[in-house]
Amino acid sequence: MKLDFFADSLQQDDKINFYNKLLSQVPDLIFQMTISGEGRINFPFMSESVINHFELTDEEINYYTIDVLRNKIIPEDFDRLMEAIANARKNMHNLVFEFRCNLPVKGLRWFKVRATVEEDLKGGLVFYGRINDHTDSRIQALKLKISEERYQFALEASSEGIWDLDVRTNKVFFSSQSMKMLDFDEKDTILDIDVWDDRIHPEDKEKYRNDIQLHLENHTPFYENLQRVLTKNEEYRWVLSRGKIIDRDINGVPLRVIGTHSNISARIEKENELQKTLQLLSEQNKKLLNFAHIVSHNLRSHAGNFKMLLDLIENENDEELRNESMMHLRTNSNHLAETIANLKELVEIQSDLKPVREHLNLRDYLRKMLTLLTEEFARHNVEYRIDIPGEETVYFNPAYLESVLLNFSTNAVKYSHPDKTPLIHYNFYREDGKKVLSIADNGLGINLEKHGNALFGMYKTFHKHPNSRGLGLFMSKNQIEAMGGRITVDSEVNKGTIFKIYFND
The missing domain is CATH 3.30.565.10 (Histidine kinase-like ATPase, C-terminal domain)
Known part of the structure; x- marks a missing residue:
């Protein structure tokens, strides 16, 4: 491509007019800054956008430029700007610097200056550059940083791990919390999916593969699986894994799945303990009902026999029959004593919660x-x-x-x-x-x-x-x-x- 230069017939005023129009279309502030051998700073040229950038008043337009900037720029940033200019002057390298200004209407704004440095014929320096307002990008960066910090804090507070599966490569990103769950070094890691899968308990692998496959085939809205995973210390932990496809190709084939890991071993142990306690209570309740039935049945039988025999003795005049009834009364008494002894032995077994072992x-x-x-x-x-x-x-x-x-x-x-x-x-x-x-x-x-x-x-x-x-x-x-x-x-x-x-x- 051949570049077109200004025709020789184009007047100098026309060229200047062209450049002015061109500069007016550029949102950045274009400037030329000179530094004399004695260190005096001047701005021979600044595009008119300087007025909007720094909200200059009519009076400020006529002031010495560096003094205007001194009043606009945050003091600590102005001092560092002067140091950056001096450093660029000394080492003859480009100037790149970020500073803040307090403006009457816009308030706090962030600006970035980029300039090229050259020597002039009088032993001084000339900087050609531009200044742009990048407050919006700074705010977005700050919001992103805050969001990431909150996200990281939430992860650490919840003790949940994050995993991110690339379906095409079978590579998985594991967050530091996921690695910590398995007693590995607490740092983010990228591994083959088999590294995690091989640690899943053999009894849990089939259901795990079925659950993830159902989601990949779009049969379930999300993936969820409870699995026992072998730690570095050769112990199994209960991990609840959840995930969802977040990216597919144009044919709907899954490309990426993101999810979380939750260590719920303590909860499972508590549930098992609760189940054992409920089972124990159920067994004890059955024993109690059985015991109550035995006591009710046996003691009622003995009580009935006692009443019958006592009535016979009280109403019987025949001495021989009275003696026979007394013998039956003694036998019934012995049976009652035996029953009470048996019940006592049973109570001793069931009430001895911690017998010596x-x-x-x-x-x-x-x-x-x-x-x-x-x-x-x-x-x-x-x-x-x-x-x-x-x-x-x-x-x-x-x-x-x-x-x-x-x-x-x-x-x-x-x-x-x-x-x-x-x-x-x-x-x-x-x-x-x-x-x-x-x-x-x-x-x-x-x-x-x-x-x-x-x-x-x-x-x-x-x-x-x-x-x-x-x-x-x-x-x-x-x-x-x-x-x-x-x-x-x-x-x-x-x-x-x-x-x-x-x-x-």
């Missing part, structure tokens, strides 16, 4: 219990087998453990099959990290379809036996649960029963 050698305690049953086992020709390693211990109350082992062992003898030699197998193993003791017999067995729900009830018996009171299983279950354990049963009629005790070690 010790690490007990299971094999030793079983041997101790079997010694007590030597005579009974010999009388019934009982055979038994012990598969319990000698070093295994359980964290249990000593009296409870002895009672539980005794109850299950005597039940195996009591309900042995008349046509079989009684056999009891004590076996110890681990199941899903829990210590388990199974006690299996080849006795009469129990019809669980018929009696399963009532198996561990108080005063529940399922076979005719003179010594059956229906208390052993009930008491054992309460003692095991008081230790935080649980018990299960598997039984088949005429084949035998297996009780499994799960210890809460």
